[in-house]
Amino acid sequence: MIKTKVAIQVTSSGTLPEDTIMLGDAYVKLWKIPVGQHVPLKFGAFRQSLKIIPSAKTDGIRISPALAERMGLPPAGRTQLRFNYRSGTISIGPLIGVLISRDFPSTQDKPFGTITMFCRELVEACKAQGAHVYFFTPGALSGGSASSVEGWTYAGGWRQTRMPAPDIVNNRLTSRKLENATNVQHFLSEAKRLYGTAVFNEKFLDKPEVFDALQKDADLHRYLPESYLLRNYATFKKMCERYSHVFLKPARGSLGKGIIRVSHLEGESYQALHAMSAGSKRAVYPSLPKLYASISAKMKTARYQIQQGLQLIEFQKRPVDFRALVQKNAAGKWIITSIVARTAGNQQFVSNLARGGSLSTVSAAVTKSNLSTSVSRLESAKRLRLAALHIAQGIDTHIPAHFGELGIDLALDTSGKVWLLEVNSKPSKNDNTPLNEGKIRPSVRMMIQYARHLSGF
Incomplete structure (x- = not known):
């Protein structure tokens, strides 16, 4: 199989029949393509x-307007x-389809809302x-x-x-409801079956799913805080008694929505901090059963994970x-594209940008933090990079999805x-962007x- 990048041109109407294409003579000879057949x-x-x-005068491929249409x-x-x-x-491509949640046809300059510029960036790339x-x-x-898509x-x-239908689908749906819709799942499965379409980032990841999967890998245990799907008071009590604070995460x-930080105060009292868009909402309870009773209503409508609290650098x-x-590269191997530090906003205990967090380089954040002086900035960055690669490889190995x-x-x-802390299979193009990048x-x-790797181009 031979591949190359060439110019492609749509000829003027009537120059070429619809069932004919003109290809540079050098490629026809090099690839021994049968002429006239x-x-x-x-x-x-x-x-x-x-x-x-x-065509000796063509250094690429020419096709008719009707065929191009x-x-x-x-x-x-x-x-x-x-x-x-x-x-x-002969294959032209790769043809990439990006599956997004919604469009706004009446707004021609921004048909995809806040991600329109990202889509333009993809076009240029x-x-x-x-x-x-x-x-x-x-x-x-x-x-x-x-077979086809509007x-x-x-x-x-x-x-x-x-x-x-494309060679590759990049699933950037931001809603589980949309992702699990019958028409979406039918299209993806049929495109795979009929046309060999590859789909990546094909599903959301739940927090318990990730931690349960990575627990199977002895080499990854060192990165995992103690964590359970919160099913009953017994688990809640055990974790709160074992650690000075724990996190409850949907x-x-x-984006930090719904996270609760539970901390032990004096005696039998406990504090619950609820992550809110404008800060943290604080509530104090005289006992652990009283606190659990107050949050159990939330657990009736959403599953929660309880996680060991950590003494993070500040x-x-x-x-x-x-x-x-x-990300996977041109050889299909995981590499680190970027690592950025995120510092929580005032009155916040979560670092998401949507809640007032700020970005900086790893080096700057570590230098200004209360990290032990025995650990260098270089060593910290090295540990973070190694952990990220190990975890990505663990996801590939233990979770059956692409x-x-x-x-x-x-x-x-x-x-x-x-x-x-967690793994996101639909990473935002704002949160993970290194500082001072080009277009x-x-x-x-x-x-x-x-x-291109997946499609052979």
């Missing part, structure tokens, strides 16, 4: 046998071209690598067929057009943790020990490189 052309789920015409190809640009000797197939990308929502899958493309402006929560008495973005990028939240205690972030380029 029909050769299969593939673009995502699109398949058609076409006649090849060699049916394929959903832009009028000009560069593309990866691949020829498979075994099947005799794909152009640079000779890939193709479109964006689609669960609402575009109502027809039941997996998707958004960009060429001087956003437009909706019918696109073939099993399916995000800056100005505000806890600091770290978000590592771990992931291409993970947001891994880590913490350092004051002795320099690394702890896992196209490394995380975006890496996603396309992994898509």
